[in-house]
Amino acid sequence: MIIQWFPGHMAKTKKLLLENISKVDIILEVLDARIPLSSANPLLGDLLEGKLRLRLLNKTDLADPRATSAFLRDLGQVPKQETLGLCAKDLSGKKKIILKAVEMARFYGHKGRVRAMVAGIPNCGKSTIINLLSGGKKAPVGAKPGFTKSLQRIKVQEDFELLDTPGILWHKFDDKKVGIKLALLGSIKEDVLDRYTLCQYLVQFLKVKGRGNFEKRFSLDLDLPFQELMENMAKKRGMITKGSGVDYERVSSMFLREFQEGKLGSFTLDGEEIDSVWSLDGEPL
Ligand SMILES: Nc1nc2c(ncn2[C@@H]2O[C@H](COP(=O)(O)OP(=O)(O)OP(=O)(O)O)[C@@H](O)[C@H]2O)c(=O)[nH]1
Ligand SMILES: [Mg+2]
Numbered sequence: 001m002i003i004q005w006f007p008g009h010m011a012k013t014k015k016l017l018l019e020n021i022s023k024v025d026i027i028l029e030v031l032d033a034r035i036p037l038s039s040a041n042p043l044l045g046d047l048l049e050g051k052l053r054l055r056l057l058n059k060t061d062l063a064d065p066r067a068t069s070a071f072l073r074d075l076g077q078v079p080k081q082e083t084l085g086l087c088a089k090d091l092s093g094k095k096k097i098i099l100k101a102v103e104m105a106r107f108y109g110h111k112g113r114v115r116a117m118v119a120g121i122p123n124c125g126k127s128t129i130i131n132l133l134s135g136g137k138k139a140p141v142g143a144k145p146g147f148t149k150s151l152q153r154i155k156v157q158e159d160f161e162l163l164d165t166p167g168i169l170w171h172k173f174d175d176k177k178v179g180i181k182l183a184l185l186g187s188i189k190e191d192v193l194d195r196y197t198l199c200q201y202l203v204q205f206l207k208v209k210g211r212g213n214f215e216k217r218f219s220l221d222l223d224l225p226f227q228e229l230m231e232n233m234a235k236k237r238g239m240i241t242k243g244s245g246v247d248y249e250r251v252s253s254m255f256l257r258e259f260q261e262g263k264l265g266s267f268t269l270d271g272e273e274i275d276s277v278w279s280l281d282g283e284p285l
Pocket of ligand 2 (some may be wrong): 126127128
Protein backbone atom coordinates (compact mmCIF):
# COMPACT_ATOMS: atom_id res chain seq x y z
CA MET A 1 0.00 0.00 0.00
CA ILE A 2 1.36 3.43 -0.94
CA ILE A 3 0.39 6.59 0.87
CA GLN A 4 1.92 9.70 -0.60
CA TRP A 5 2.31 13.19 0.76
CA PHE A 6 3.89 16.32 -0.63
CA PRO A 7 5.93 18.41 1.85
CA GLY A 8 5.88 21.52 -0.37
CA HIS A 9 2.11 21.58 -0.35
CA MET A 10 2.08 21.07 3.40
CA ALA A 11 4.38 24.05 4.08
CA LYS A 12 2.16 26.36 2.00
CA THR A 13 -1.00 25.09 3.67
CA LYS A 14 0.50 25.62 7.10
CA LYS A 15 1.53 29.21 6.34
CA LEU A 16 -1.95 30.08 5.11
CA LEU A 17 -3.53 28.42 8.09
CA LEU A 18 -1.35 30.38 10.55
CA GLU A 19 -2.25 33.64 8.80
CA ASN A 20 -5.94 32.91 9.06
CA ILE A 21 -5.75 31.69 12.66
CA SER A 22 -4.33 35.08 13.64
CA LYS A 23 -7.47 36.77 12.25
CA VAL A 24 -9.99 34.94 14.45
CA ASP A 25 -10.93 34.33 18.10
CA ILE A 26 -12.11 30.76 17.83
CA ILE A 27 -11.42 27.79 15.57
CA LEU A 28 -14.28 25.51 14.63
CA GLU A 29 -12.36 22.28 14.10
CA VAL A 30 -14.41 19.89 12.00
CA LEU A 31 -13.90 16.19 12.64
CA ASP A 32 -15.65 13.27 11.02
CA ALA A 33 -17.73 11.66 13.78
CA ARG A 34 -16.99 8.25 12.25
CA ILE A 35 -13.25 8.79 12.81
CA PRO A 36 -12.94 11.49 15.49
CA LEU A 37 -9.33 10.48 16.21
CA SER A 38 -8.11 9.68 12.70
CA SER A 39 -9.60 12.88 11.24
CA ALA A 40 -7.87 15.08 13.82
CA ASN A 41 -4.59 16.78 13.06
CA PRO A 42 -2.35 16.42 16.12
CA LEU A 43 -0.24 19.43 15.04
CA LEU A 44 -3.20 21.81 15.16
CA GLY A 45 -2.83 22.25 18.95
CA ASP A 46 0.70 23.67 18.49
CA LEU A 47 -0.50 26.13 15.85
CA LEU A 48 -3.40 27.38 17.95
CA GLU A 49 -1.33 28.55 20.94
CA GLY A 50 -4.14 28.78 23.44
CA LYS A 51 -6.78 29.96 20.97
CA LEU A 52 -10.33 28.79 21.67
CA ARG A 53 -11.24 25.60 19.86
CA LEU A 54 -14.71 24.22 19.31
CA ARG A 55 -14.58 20.71 17.94
CA LEU A 56 -17.48 19.75 15.72
CA LEU A 57 -18.03 16.02 15.37
CA ASN A 58 -19.75 16.24 12.00
CA LYS A 59 -21.68 13.55 10.10
CA THR A 60 -23.10 12.11 13.32
CA ASP A 61 -25.98 10.84 11.15
CA LEU A 62 -23.49 8.37 9.62
CA ALA A 63 -21.75 7.37 12.87
CA ASP A 64 -22.59 4.86 15.58
CA PRO A 65 -24.57 6.96 18.11
CA ARG A 66 -23.20 5.07 21.09
CA ALA A 67 -19.61 5.68 20.02
CA THR A 68 -20.40 9.34 19.31
CA SER A 69 -21.72 9.84 22.85
CA ALA A 70 -18.55 8.30 24.26
CA PHE A 71 -16.32 10.53 22.12
CA LEU A 72 -18.32 13.64 23.02
CA ARG A 73 -17.85 12.82 26.67
CA ASP A 74 -14.12 12.10 26.39
CA LEU A 75 -13.01 14.82 23.97
CA GLY A 76 -14.58 17.73 25.80
CA GLN A 77 -12.55 17.57 28.99
CA VAL A 78 -9.89 20.17 28.14
CA PRO A 79 -9.65 23.91 29.03
CA LYS A 80 -10.50 26.24 26.10
CA GLN A 81 -11.88 23.29 24.14
CA GLU A 82 -15.43 22.08 23.80
CA THR A 83 -16.98 19.44 21.57
CA LEU A 84 -20.37 19.36 19.83
CA GLY A 85 -22.01 16.60 17.82
CA LEU A 86 -23.46 17.73 14.52
CA CYS A 87 -25.07 16.80 11.25
CA ALA A 88 -24.23 19.72 9.00
CA LYS A 89 -27.21 18.94 6.81
CA ASP A 90 -29.52 19.59 9.76
CA LEU A 91 -30.39 23.30 10.05
CA SER A 92 -30.64 23.20 13.85
CA GLY A 93 -26.84 22.88 14.00
CA LYS A 94 -26.39 26.56 13.15
CA LYS A 95 -27.84 27.85 16.42
CA LYS A 96 -26.01 25.23 18.46
CA ILE A 97 -22.60 26.14 17.02
CA ILE A 98 -23.02 29.91 17.33
CA LEU A 99 -24.39 29.71 20.87
CA LYS A 100 -21.52 27.53 22.03
CA ALA A 101 -18.82 29.58 20.25
CA VAL A 102 -20.12 32.89 21.68
CA GLU A 103 -20.55 31.34 25.12
CA MET A 104 -16.94 30.10 25.10
CA ALA A 105 -15.61 33.46 23.93
CA ARG A 106 -17.56 35.34 26.65
CA PHE A 107 -16.41 32.87 29.29
CA TYR A 108 -12.80 33.64 28.38
CA GLY A 109 -13.38 37.40 28.49
CA HIS A 110 -13.87 38.26 24.81
CA LYS A 111 -16.27 41.21 24.59
CA GLY A 112 -16.87 42.18 20.96
CA ARG A 113 -18.10 40.25 17.96
CA VAL A 114 -16.72 36.72 17.95
CA ARG A 115 -14.66 35.93 14.85
CA ALA A 116 -14.53 32.31 13.84
CA MET A 117 -13.04 30.11 11.17
CA VAL A 118 -13.72 26.55 10.14
CA ALA A 119 -10.80 24.14 9.82
CA GLY A 120 -10.45 20.45 9.06
CA ILE A 121 -9.05 17.77 6.80
CA PRO A 122 -10.46 17.26 3.28
CA ASN A 123 -14.04 16.09 2.91
CA CYS A 124 -15.01 16.39 6.62
CA GLY A 125 -17.79 18.89 5.82
CA LYS A 126 -16.11 22.30 6.15
CA SER A 127 -17.95 23.91 3.23
CA THR A 128 -21.27 22.43 4.30
CA ILE A 129 -20.77 23.93 7.77
CA ILE A 130 -19.78 27.32 6.34
CA ASN A 131 -22.94 27.23 4.23
CA LEU A 132 -25.01 26.21 7.23
CA LEU A 133 -23.65 29.09 9.33
CA SER A 134 -23.73 31.73 6.60
CA GLY A 135 -27.09 30.62 5.28
CA GLY A 136 -25.74 31.58 1.86
CA LYS A 137 -24.23 30.07 -1.20
CA LYS A 138 -20.76 31.55 -0.93
CA ALA A 139 -18.69 28.48 -0.02
CA PRO A 140 -18.74 25.81 -2.71
CA VAL A 141 -19.56 22.27 -1.58
CA GLY A 142 -18.21 19.22 -3.38
CA ALA A 143 -18.06 15.47 -2.94
CA LYS A 144 -14.37 15.22 -3.87
CA PRO A 145 -11.59 15.98 -1.35
CA GLY A 146 -9.64 19.20 -1.84
CA PHE A 147 -12.47 21.00 -3.59
CA THR A 148 -12.42 24.27 -1.67
CA LYS A 149 -10.43 27.27 -3.00
CA SER A 150 -11.70 31.16 -2.24
CA LEU A 151 -11.84 34.35 0.99
CA GLN A 152 -14.00 36.86 2.79
CA ARG A 153 -15.68 37.53 6.12
CA ILE A 154 -19.34 36.75 6.58
CA LYS A 155 -21.26 38.60 9.28
CA VAL A 156 -23.64 35.89 10.39
CA GLN A 157 -25.24 37.90 13.20
CA GLU A 158 -24.32 40.93 15.35
CA ASP A 159 -22.09 38.95 17.71
CA PHE A 160 -20.65 36.35 15.32
CA GLU A 161 -18.71 36.41 12.06
CA LEU A 162 -16.99 33.78 10.02
CA LEU A 163 -14.16 33.52 7.51
CA ASP A 164 -15.57 32.31 4.23
CA THR A 165 -12.46 30.19 3.60
CA PRO A 166 -11.82 27.14 5.73
CA GLY A 167 -8.42 26.22 7.09
CA ILE A 168 -7.29 23.06 5.36
CA LEU A 169 -5.61 20.64 7.70
CA TRP A 170 -3.47 17.84 6.41
CA HIS A 171 -3.80 14.24 7.43
CA LYS A 172 -1.53 12.48 9.83
CA PHE A 173 0.00 9.89 7.59
CA ASP A 174 2.51 8.22 9.84
CA ASP A 175 0.08 5.51 10.93
CA LYS A 176 -1.03 2.99 8.30
CA LYS A 177 -4.28 2.27 10.15
CA VAL A 178 -5.21 5.93 10.06
CA GLY A 179 -4.48 6.02 6.33
CA ILE A 180 -6.78 3.08 5.69
CA LYS A 181 -9.62 4.57 7.72
CA LEU A 182 -9.30 7.95 5.99
CA ALA A 183 -9.27 6.29 2.59
CA LEU A 184 -12.26 4.11 3.43
CA LEU A 185 -14.25 7.25 4.21
CA GLY A 186 -13.12 9.05 1.07
CA SER A 187 -11.02 11.62 2.85
CA ILE A 188 -7.81 10.86 0.98
CA LYS A 189 -7.67 11.54 -2.74
CA GLU A 190 -8.95 8.44 -4.38
CA ASP A 191 -5.93 7.54 -6.46
CA VAL A 192 -3.63 7.37 -3.42
CA LEU A 193 -4.91 3.96 -2.38
CA ASP A 194 -5.90 0.92 -4.37
CA ARG A 195 -9.68 0.59 -4.03
CA TYR A 196 -9.83 -3.15 -4.44
CA THR A 197 -7.50 -3.59 -1.43
CA LEU A 198 -9.52 -1.04 0.51
CA CYS A 199 -12.61 -3.14 -0.09
CA GLN A 200 -10.80 -6.09 1.47
CA TYR A 201 -10.34 -4.05 4.64
CA LEU A 202 -13.96 -2.99 4.40
CA VAL A 203 -15.14 -6.58 4.24
CA GLN A 204 -13.06 -7.36 7.33
CA PHE A 205 -14.74 -4.47 9.10
CA LEU A 206 -18.25 -5.48 8.05
CA LYS A 207 -17.62 -9.02 9.25
CA VAL A 208 -17.24 -7.74 12.77
CA LYS A 209 -19.65 -4.80 12.65
CA GLY A 210 -22.14 -4.71 9.82
CA ARG A 211 -22.79 -8.16 8.42
CA GLY A 212 -26.57 -7.93 8.63
CA ASN A 213 -26.98 -4.75 6.61
CA PHE A 214 -24.59 -5.88 3.92
CA GLU A 215 -26.11 -9.33 3.48
CA LYS A 216 -29.61 -7.91 3.30
CA ARG A 217 -28.67 -5.26 0.77
CA PHE A 218 -26.75 -7.55 -1.59
CA SER A 219 -28.33 -10.92 -0.72
CA LEU A 220 -24.80 -12.31 -0.47
CA ASP A 221 -22.86 -14.21 2.16
CA LEU A 222 -20.06 -11.98 3.40
CA ASP A 223 -17.94 -15.06 4.08
CA LEU A 224 -17.57 -15.90 0.39
CA PRO A 225 -13.94 -15.79 -0.78
CA PHE A 226 -13.23 -12.10 -1.41
CA GLN A 227 -12.84 -12.19 -5.18
CA GLU A 228 -16.00 -14.24 -5.53
CA LEU A 229 -17.83 -11.79 -3.32
CA MET A 230 -16.77 -8.88 -5.52
CA GLU A 231 -17.71 -10.83 -8.64
CA ASN A 232 -21.16 -11.49 -7.26
CA MET A 233 -21.64 -7.88 -6.27
CA ALA A 234 -20.65 -6.88 -9.79
CA LYS A 235 -23.19 -9.30 -11.24
CA LYS A 236 -25.97 -7.92 -9.05
CA ARG A 237 -25.20 -4.38 -10.14
CA GLY A 238 -24.67 -5.11 -13.83
CA MET A 239 -20.96 -4.33 -13.66
CA ILE A 240 -19.93 -7.33 -15.66
CA THR A 241 -19.68 -7.61 -19.43
CA LYS A 242 -19.30 -10.58 -21.77
CA GLY A 243 -16.23 -9.13 -23.45
CA SER A 244 -14.13 -7.79 -20.58
CA GLY A 245 -15.56 -9.60 -17.54
CA VAL A 246 -15.86 -8.11 -14.08
CA ASP A 247 -15.13 -4.41 -13.76
CA TYR A 248 -13.38 -4.60 -10.38
CA GLU A 249 -12.57 -0.89 -10.35
CA ARG A 250 -16.23 0.01 -10.76
CA VAL A 251 -17.55 -2.47 -8.25
CA SER A 252 -14.92 -1.38 -5.71
CA SER A 253 -15.92 2.27 -6.13
CA MET A 254 -19.60 1.42 -5.78
CA PHE A 255 -18.97 -0.62 -2.61
CA LEU A 256 -16.89 2.15 -1.00
CA ARG A 257 -19.39 4.82 -1.98
CA GLU A 258 -22.30 2.95 -0.48
CA PHE A 259 -20.34 2.47 2.73
CA GLN A 260 -19.39 6.17 2.83
CA GLU A 261 -22.96 7.28 2.24
CA GLY A 262 -24.25 5.17 5.12
CA LYS A 263 -26.18 2.71 2.93
CA LEU A 264 -24.61 -0.21 4.80
CA GLY A 265 -25.34 1.27 8.21
CA SER A 266 -24.03 3.86 10.65
CA PHE A 267 -20.50 3.07 11.79
CA THR A 268 -17.65 4.50 13.80
CA LEU A 269 -14.20 3.28 12.77
CA ASP A 270 -12.17 4.70 15.66
CA GLY A 271 -11.99 3.64 19.27
CA GLU A 272 -10.61 0.86 21.41
CA GLU A 273 -13.66 -1.33 20.99
CA ILE A 274 -13.40 -1.54 17.21
CA ASP A 275 -9.59 -1.62 17.21
CA SER A 276 -9.75 -4.74 19.37
CA VAL A 277 -11.79 -6.70 16.80
CA TRP A 278 -10.74 -5.16 13.48
CA SER A 279 -7.08 -5.69 12.86
CA LEU A 280 -5.52 -3.38 10.30
CA ASP A 281 -2.06 -4.76 10.87
CA GLY A 282 -0.58 -6.65 7.97
CA GLU A 283 -2.12 -7.20 4.58
CA PRO A 284 -5.85 -7.90 4.24
CA LEU A 285 -6.90 -11.54 3.83
N1 LIG B 1 -24.52 12.61 5.68
C1 LIG B 1 -23.83 13.73 5.86
N2 LIG B 1 -23.11 14.22 4.84
C2 LIG B 1 -22.42 15.36 5.05
C3 LIG B 1 -22.45 16.05 6.28
N3 LIG B 1 -21.65 17.13 6.17
C4 LIG B 1 -21.15 17.11 4.92
N4 LIG B 1 -21.60 16.05 4.23
C5 LIG B 1 -21.25 15.64 2.85
O1 LIG B 1 -19.86 15.35 2.83
C6 LIG B 1 -19.29 15.72 1.57
C7 LIG B 1 -18.13 16.67 1.79
O2 LIG B 1 -18.62 17.89 2.33
P1 LIG B 1 -17.89 19.29 2.08
O3 LIG B 1 -18.63 20.31 2.88
O4 LIG B 1 -17.69 19.53 0.64
O5 LIG B 1 -16.47 18.97 2.77
P2 LIG B 1 -15.17 19.87 2.81
O6 LIG B 1 -14.53 19.63 4.13
O7 LIG B 1 -15.49 21.28 2.47
O8 LIG B 1 -14.29 19.18 1.67
P3 LIG B 1 -13.06 19.81 0.85
O9 LIG B 1 -13.46 21.14 0.37
O10 LIG B 1 -12.87 18.80 -0.20
O11 LIG B 1 -11.91 19.84 1.81
C8 LIG B 1 -20.43 16.34 0.76
O12 LIG B 1 -20.95 15.33 -0.06
C9 LIG B 1 -21.44 16.75 1.83
O13 LIG B 1 -22.74 16.78 1.35
C10 LIG B 1 -23.24 15.49 7.35
O14 LIG B 1 -23.31 15.99 8.49
N5 LIG B 1 -23.91 14.34 7.07
MG1 LIG C 1 -14.86 22.44 0.87
